[in-house]
Amino acid sequence: MPSTTGVVCPHCGWPDGAEPFQVLSAHPTGAGGTLWTRCACGSLQARVVDGDGTRVVSRGRPSPAGC
Numbered sequence: 001m002p003s004t005t006g007v008v009c010p011h012c013g014w015p016d017g018a019e020p021f022q023v024l025s026a027h028p029t030g031a032g033g034t035l036w037t038r039c040a041c042g043s044l045q046a047r048v049v050d051g052d053g054t055r056v057v058s059r060g061r062p063s064p065a066g067c
Helices: none
Strands: 022-029 032-038 044-050 053-059
Touching: none
Parallel strands: none
Antiparallel strands: 022 032, 032 044, 044 053
């Protein structure tokens, strides 16, 4: 799943173009699809998959330790 952004998670440095740590759900759309994923640090991500590649379009913060 190549990333077109070339960026990394601001919380842990995991590359956006790398395989997501965990895929929570996948939904087809008219343009390609939407993936809800969880990064290695626990951050929730929304990824858009289309003809231009895969991009993280929304990213949450990791849960505080111990929660």
